[in-house]
Amino acid sequence: MPDDPARAFMPYPAVPVPNAPEGPLAGLTLGVKDLFDIAGYPTSAGSPTMLAMSGIKTRTAPTVQRLLDAGARFVGKTITDELAFSLNGRNAHFGTPLNGGAPERIPGGSSSGSASAVSNGLCDVALGTDTGGSVRGPASHCGLFGIRPTHGRISLEGAHDLSPSLDTCGFFTRDAVTFRRVAEVLMDEDAAALPQTPRLLLAADGFGLLDGEVVEALDEAVHQVEAVLGTGDAVEAAGDFEALYWAFRYVQGREAWEVDGAMIERHRPPLGPGVAERFAFAREIDDAQVENARAVRAAYRERLRGLLRGDAVLVLPTMPDVAPRLDEPEAALDRYRNAALNLLCLSGLSGFPQISMPLARRLGAPLGLSLIGPPGSDLSLVRLAERIAAGA
Known part of the structure; x- marks a missing residue:
């Protein structure tokens, strides 16, 4: 991002991240929680110590790659709470992203930067993770659609763990149509579909x-x-x-x-x-x-x-x-x-x-x-x- 008025993104030097020119998510911009590896970038997990140990990653996490291959355009890695172990969105080292739905209130964590980026209109969709509520809480606080999927439904390969038997990969959007478009890219059809009117x-x-x-x-x-x-x-x-x-x-x-x-x-x-x-x-x-x-x-x-x-x-x-x-x-x-x-x-x-x-x-x-x-x-x-x- 050339400008980040919401303080939602990590201030990494920009590195090109290729995406498909066409696809079901073409025209949408993408933010990614800084737990996921992206080739050309470090992964901080919200911790200066982890950032120092990270090095530059050479492989992009498969879930991020799936969105890029569907045409989404990457615009930056978003701030996460320290080691993803919080629900507040206040990182003592990298700051507190701005809640686009209520600027005087916390954004919620640990996917705070992702929720901030989407709620402030800095990107259309952003990846987060949810262990104890780190997508659902910020979604509620910032006025967004957010999902915690069935455990294991969306791959967390190439992402830093918090609690593996509880960790899930979710995402945020501002509107329900975009929410459904992203879900259809990240998930195959349900093996256990609900009836039309459950x-x-x-x-x-x-x-x-x-x-x-x-x-x-x-x-x-x-x-x-x-x-x-x-x-x-x-x-x-x-x-x-x-x-x-x-x-x-x-x-x-x-x-x-x-x-x-x-x-x-x-x-x-x-x-x-x-x-x-x-x-x-x-x-x-x-x-x-x-x-x-x-x-x-x-x-x-x-x-x-x-x-x-x-x-x-x-x-x-x-x-x-x-x-x-x-x-x-x-x-x-x-x-x-x-x-x-x-x-x-x-x-x-x-x-x-x-x-x-x-x-x-x-x-x-x-x-x-x-x-x-x-x-x-x-x-x-x-x-x-x-x-x-x-x-x-």
Whole structure:
């Protein structure tokens, strides 16, 4: 980018990245989270230490290459939260990208730069990753469409891991039509397609976590979904939010330490606020906690599979509220992150696809509403989101 008013991109020297002159994404511009390797560029993973160790990559990650081969034009690598271990979007080393939907509020992380670039109109589509909500959260905060696909549906080869059994590759767009075009490039047709009009389930316990004013702000968005699918049936989607929250944190923490712990212990990088505390927590997780967490995850996956039964979608809030303000202290941001994980861990633990749609606003800021579908129903879910956005 010759100019980056949103501070969304890493300030790397420009290197040409060839793309196909024609294809289904011709005319679209592409930003890529700086976890993905691109030939001619380093990969920082949001960390100065990792940037120093990176060297210039000689191979482009296959998912990025797939978008280039479809005609998308690369415009830059976007800032990510440090080692992708945050939901705030405030990188202590590289800064905070501007939220194009609410400039006085955080963009959300760790795909903060990608969400910022798209919401500020600096590119049409941007790749992110979602482990604990790092596409869904920024999508809600910045007023974008964002997807966490079925775990493993889109390749993460050539990208830096955080927690491999939870990591997914997602993306952002401003509109539902572009969202569907990108999804059709990155994913083959569903092996487990939803019916044209799936059953609609409302996560009563998820909405029950919200303040009344937030529920009220989402009411119209829920009615917009029901106008397409019919009145939804209320269900208890989680069963035990606290058990799921801790299961997620223990699995994520153990795997994050397995990925980055050796580097942290060897180089002692100056980790930013929040990130340092999460890695300290991760270091102390014991085997019994992990074993129990994996059992909870397996049981929850079967619970959600039973609710959806291959022909239903679950509607739930993406996040507990609009994005916190930029001047919120770190302790308040950590409380918000923990509240958000209660909602975000449902898709994360199950591995099922979730889409956040920019259907609501509160306090002048965007607020997302989500759909979760059965595993492998990603394209059906994307096309359903397009119908909902169009009111058809």
